[in-house]
Amino acid sequence: MASSLRLLAVADYVVHKNVTAFRRQLSEAAALRITLLERFDGGEAISPSYVSMMTYKPLLGALAANNEAVAQTLASRMGGREAIEREYDRVFERAFGLCLKSILAKDASTAQGAMQAFEHACKQRGNVDFQGYAYALRCIVNNESHLLQEAFEEIIAGHRRQSVRRGLFHQTEDEMLCVWGVGVANLAQWNGLPAPAPSALLPGDLVQ
Known part of the structure; x- marks a missing residue:
């Protein structure tokens, strides 16, 4: 259901320019993951794959929805399941998730360590196309607004x-819209940095 909500969110924006529907449906998708995490922690038989650091993906959706309350709640519940994360996550997922979690928690010390791991992961084969996210998150952590636009150009x-x-993103809704980039742009603004220049994949009405 969460994946369907995400698809509908992007479609509503791309076809109808409906920002409200886009944000509502991404928020609902992220809220579903929160429910799964809570049910797992309550002892229900939920697949461990749903509670790994792959949760960074719905967290980016909550950020793209510009829903700080849902993003904070989801971030606070992700992570801390080391055995599951070792089984289901690569260094890339663990580091990306921990970067987002620590930035939202204003935990500068953890963020710095997570950034180093994420930057290293993004230099590895198969991950280099995501280096823009490492650059952008580093700008947020270090409050380097003068480098942020260049980071978003690399994201795009x-x-x-x-x-x-x-x-x-091939043959997915993300071909039409950089949802992750919208999420990181909103996170940057929550931390006092400017919005990136708008583009077809990173529309101004979703990040300003």
């Missing part, structure tokens, strides 16, 4: 490369 360039054959 990497997104386009990942939208062709065999890319992560």
Whole structure:
């Protein structure tokens, strides 16, 4: 259901320019993941894959929805399940998730360590198209507004490369909209940095 909500969110924006529907449906998708985490912690038989640091993806959705309350709640419940994370996550997922979690928690010390791991992961084969996210999160952590636009240009360039054959976003709704980039742009603004210049994949009405 969460994946359907995400698809509908992007479709409502791309076809109808409906910002309200886009944000509502992404918020609902993130809220579903919160419910799964709570049910797992309560002892229900939920697949461990749903409570790994792959939760960074619905967290980026909550950020793209500009819903700080849902993002904070989801971030506070993700992580801390080391055995599950070792089984289901790569360093890339663990580091990306921990970066987002620590930035939302204003935990500068953890954020710095997570950033180093994420930057290293993004230099590895298969991850280089996501280096723009490492650059942007580093700008947020270090409050480097003068470098932020360049980071988002790299995000968009990497997104386009990942939208062709065999890319992560190929034949998905993300071909039409850089949802992750919208999320990180909103996170930057929550931390006092400027919005990136608008583009077709990163529309101004979603980040300003």
